[in-house]
Amino acid sequence: MMKLSNLLLFVLPVIISVIFTYFTYVNLLTVWIAFGVWLSMVVGFFIFINYYSVSKRSKKYYMPLAGKIQNYRIASFVTSFNEDPKIVESTLISVKNVTQKYGKVFLLDDSTNEEIRKELENFCKKNDIIYFHRENRKGFKAGAINEALKKIEDSFDLVAIFDADQRPLEGFFEQVIPYFSDPKVALVQIPQNYTETYTKIAQGAKYQQEPFLRIIMRGRSGYSAFSLGSGSVFRISALKDVGYFAEYSITEDAATSIKLNEKGYKTVYADVGLIWYGEPPEDLSAYLTQQSRWSFGYFQLLGEMLKSNLSFSQFFDYFSGFLYWVKEGPITILEFISPIIFLSLRIPIVKINPILYVLLYIPYLIITIVLFSFSVKEKGEYGLKGFYYHQVVEYLEFYAITLSFISWIFRRKIPFKVTPKGVVSRNFKLIIPHLIFIILLSLSDILGIIWYLTSTSIILKAAIIVNIFWSTYQIPFLLGGILASRTYNIEKPKYTEIVSK
Template sequence: MNKEANNKVKFTMSEIRGILLVIFGLAALGFYYQWWFTEDQMRSPWLVAAFGVAIIYGVVQLFGNWVLYLATHRATKKPMPTAIPDITVDVFVTACGESTDLVERALTAARDMRGSHRTWLLDDGADPALEKLADRLGVDYLTRSGSKDLKAGNVNAALARTNGDVVAIFDIDHAPKPDFLERTLGYFSDPDIGFVQVMLTFENGKDGWVAQAASDSSLDFYNPTSIGSDGLGSATLVGSNAIIRRTTLESIGGYHPGLAEDLATSIAIHAEGWQSVYVAEPLAPGYAPPDLAAWFTQQLKWARGVFELLITDYPRYFRKLTLGQKVSYAVRMTYYWIGPVVLLHLLTTLVVLLKGDHDGLNSYQNYLIHLAPLTFMTMIIRSLALRRWKHRSISPNLQIKPMALVYATWPIYALAWIMAILRVPLGFRATPKSANGTVKPRWMLPQMVTIVLLSIGLLISPITLTNFQLLLVFGFVISQVVAHSVLLGQWMHASMAKPVAAYKRSAPTNPLMNNWRMAESKQHF
């Protein structure tokens, strides 16, 4: 009898609260879906298509994230190994055209990590100054002819010329702390562990509005979402701060190339049967995009790469993944659907406002009534999950800035989705590390047009503050105008940004490299 009692599943109060919140969230999701069948929505092929998007986004992105939040409890029950196995370690610091100061910061930190290891600078720019820097710092230097497959090719070329049992990979803007290896190598005592991923944090949040919003926009992913993915056996690579077993990479043919090479490599590793671990500790801080040029460059690259994997690698590996891994990858690969979803809502709002008929406005008001509880529960669940599972070093905030930044970046995400569907190529673009880029007016045109048309729609529509029947429509329109205006204001006043000392030190000093960075930024923005 006692044995049967001990085998019963026990829930903590925190888990019970989480389950109850998700139940309320599902009720709100069901209430939202109910609207689609209450009137004549399903008679229009366009609304049927929109309903399909709503179903996919609601079930996969929203409910999928809630599942990951609940799975955070499973991740925390994993024991932290204390003994470090007898393995050799190669540390790869990848570089391509960055400033000497920035490279020196990363190399020095990598070299000074405690524990036996060998540090390598992988220079895809073949810069003699960086070769001299590596020699002065006492680290090894590698370069190659050509730049095939870019970062993935750089890593694979180094793998062929080194022999460490595991390789630690750092982007040039991340500086590992002295105890990085001590906090991660112990997991490789388990021969089934293919890689260990350490959370990404950013130390330039005070650089300006964009830097802070960009940094905060990742808090949910690198805290409860990634911890939950780990709980489902699906911690994924994120491009830096990772240690990978050499035999793991050899089993999948090396680091996989692409715009989202980290995600492509992760899913191949998991499909091969390897396990992974996520360490939710700020052990190697880096830099978030400092301005809109850097932010747009990064988001277009990531969204385009992730969308491509969603329609290529995910279906290919689907049968080889566990259920938890299927959920985790589906959540990550549908994140940028926020672009098409926002676009659909904007187009609907504009059509309803510009037509100005009461029937259309009342129908839209009814839609928003069904959407409001879901929006509220999504924000509540996300906020509480972040508060519960964020690292103790992270200050709590209302996430208003990152929500406005991501929401108003919908044109970039929508463009990435179109490019992925049409297979329009996008060359690799490293995210600029200094606030030197500029965004041409044409890239802000969608935000400008949105603000103008929404404002005109408000003026000519019968919506007023005293018309309480349409007050929800009024509030929804105003919130969209505000979000787009904030981003537009940041673009207009970019010259007023005050870079902190960290970016002054990391700003490119070599004129040739500065031109390279500016070209990368200005070519598309």
């Protein structure tokens, strides 16, 4: 049954934005932009409140120094779909090295490329690895995991899941197993590690993950942490209790975590570097494919969240993720459009004293930036460079996320796509929306300056300055994204095969 408190939290950002819009809109032609402006600020505030909450919780985060190694039987699943066999084989060897004392390694290969399939099957036979292959891809990754689990569930206690490019370090299970001494722990998640950052896009993707992995997931540990799809170790009986993995979502990891949380199971995040290899998206096409899949999957989760029996705080944690994707997609486009309309066409969007706006909003903006900066100050790898790269890749994704949002609204299905690895390409079409907005924002700035110089009203001048500020603020990040997507000046070392027979 839907909880009233969670339903209220869901509608609150919209209600608040509608109220503000009602009292400040100028005309019916631009009322939707006015609503978007207010929704941007309100959603941003909700996201900030949640971030502040989890960052406070993250300060209490700790990891036990030692624990009892129980005699669990472990099945390690490596999932693959038309991946480079050399990458998969290296991962299988790493997984086998950490698993052999506890159980068996399984390759769940959904590859449709017959050449890849045969090579991986032969490799598994030679290395005592169990090979699973399906003729259909029902449920995609979740379906493959569920089919394998139903075949082996009585033989194993825990299942570990690794993507084809995520390789565990020696001692992986020695640090993970002790958490399961608590019978309510259903999941232990190890952070992913992007090491192959040989392009600007790859670097940006890594920096984008840092606040999430180092702060948000720490703050959600034991409460609302969720599986990241790889480096996840589940209690099989808990998965069985919630009906296995959710096959209806392309982000089956998060959907399954919600089902575990609402059943009262604990989901633990162990922030320790136990993954030594990971390939982030290397070019814009791969990055947008990844972000499109993640955002669409999270949009799909909304119904699951609303129907769930999650506590208010757990719901807020998950719901803030939904708000994040909405803000990075359609709301970002409205943030572009608003100053363009005002400065270029001289059409007012909202009726509000710009000086009052500056006095109220700027302190809030400064506070959020300062608090965010303090929360990540101990993360030496992040810093100012990390913040810039983080913003750059987020400005690159608005178009892809908006398309995912539209597909979700109209109940269209998008095909499951594995993030491409190992191949770097350029596709000019992908940056056309960004180029268009750079041109429009720059033109708006010029027209705004001319308007400012010819205006005699102090209030109007203040309004022009505010809009020029927001228009100009976005240009460096859009431009940085375009440059990052076109620049591959970091030489990637030649791949060295580490597979040993």
